[in-house]
Structure formats: C-alpha cells, structure tokens
Amino acid sequence: MRNLHIPQAVAMILLASALATGQGVNPTKAKSGATQASASVALKALLTEFLDGAGRNDAAIHNKFWADDLIYTGSGGVRRTKADIMKGVSSAPPPKPDDPKVTYSAEDIQIHQYGNTAVLAFRLVGRTEKDGKVETAYYLNTGTFVKRNGRWQAVAWQATKQAEPAAK
Numbered sequence: 746m747r748n749l750h751i752p753q754a755v756a757m758i759l760l761a762s763a764l765a766t767g768q769g770v771n772p773t774k775a776k777s778g779a780t781q782a783s784a785s786v787a788l789k790a791l792l793t794e795f796l797d798g799a800g801r802n803d804a805a806i807h808n809k810f811w812a813d814d815l816i817y818t819g820s821g822g823v824r825r826t827k828a829d830i831m832k833g834v835s836s837a838p839p840p841k842p843d844d845p846k847v848t849y850s851a852e853d854i855q856i857h858q859y860g861n862t863a864v865l866a867f868r869l870v871g872r873t874e875k876d877g878k879v880e881t882a883y884y885l886n887t888g889t890f891v892k893r894n895g896r897w898q899a900v901a902w903q904a905t906k907q908a909e910p911a912a913k
Contacts, residue, residue: 758860763770785856788865788890791897796869804834812891813900820884820904857909861892868907883907 791810798806807830811817815827851867869884889901 765795772808781858784858784863784892788856788863788897789854792851792865793868796851798844800848802834802837804831807831807834810899812893812900815900815902817902818904820906845873848872848874863890863892863897864888865890869904 747821773840795810798810811827811830812833813827815825815830817825817830819825842890850870850872852870853873854865854867856866857864864887866885866887871884871888873880883906885905885907887903888899890897891900
C-alpha cells in the first residue's frame with residue numbers, strides 16, 4: 746500500500762469500509778478518491794473556521810455552519826434547533842475585557858462521506874482562560890453534514906462530555 750497514491754488509498758479505504766458494513770458500491774455513483782479527499786479538506790476547513798468563530802460567539806459563522814433544519818443535542822441533554830442557537834448567539838452580551846477567553850480546537854477528526862452527506866466525528870477541546878489560569882474540557886462531537894447548493898452544513902449534531910479517565 747506504500748506505493749499507492751493518496752487518492753487511490755482513500756478509495757481503497759472507502760471500498761473496504763463499504764464492504765465491511767455490507768453496503769455495495771455502485772460504480773456509477775462511487776466518488777473518486779480525489780473527490781472524497783476534497784470533501785474531507787473542505788469539511789475540516791469549515792470545522793476549523795466554525796470553532797474559531799464559536800469562541801468569539803460569531804453569529805455569521807454559526808449561521809453558515811448550521812443548516813436551517815438542524816437537530817442539535819447538547820452535552821447537557823437539551824435538544825435545540827438552529828433558531829434556538831441563533832437566538833442564544835444574538836442575545837449574548839458583547840464580551841467585556843475581563844471575561845474569560847474561550848478557544849476551541851478539534852482533535853482526532855474522522856470523516857466518512859456518503860455522496861452529498863458526510864459524518865464528522867472529533868474530540869472537541871475547549872480551553873477557558875481567566876486570571877492566568879486555564880481550564881480544559883473535552884467533548885466527543887458527531888455531526889452529520891449535507892452538501893446543498895455547493896456548500897456543506899450540519900443538519901444533525903451530538904455533543905457528549907468526555908468521561909474522565911478511570912483512576913488506576
């Protein structure tokens with residue numbers, strides 16, 4: 746497998762994944778490895794842009810990221826729509842200089858594409874800095890994206906607080 750080009754390797758992984766799950770591959774509808782890689786790059790860029798904007802509570806970024814028909818289940822067990830999220834973002838007061846600084850990043854990103862639909866799973870790292878101290882929280886997030894009118898948007902989202910490692 747070392748001699749394969751990246752698009753061929755991606756195509757082989759997708760084929761193996763489809764066969765392992767019992768799903769056949771229709772050659773007339775199968776995406777090329779390059780198309781799969783392109784979608785993965787686009788989704789990772791969209792996620793990075795979103796996480797950067799979410800730390801600033803950027804309404805335009807939220808509006809771009811979430812589809813109008815979004816179903817969002819937060820880590821606290823509350824289900825929300827895009828309208829609920831946008832209301833919360835727009836009603837938040839502007840940040841004050843002494844407010845905690847919040848940043849988000851993603852680790853262990855996995856993307857599975859199925860035509861114009863993709864599932865993105867990752868570990869969200871949330872860092873909050875206040876008074877020189879940093880607190881870090883970890884969440885396991887899974888989002889389902891649909892590509893409509895040439896752009897990817899999240900239509901479903903599940904966030905779960907990652908369990909603390911068991912003491913040894």
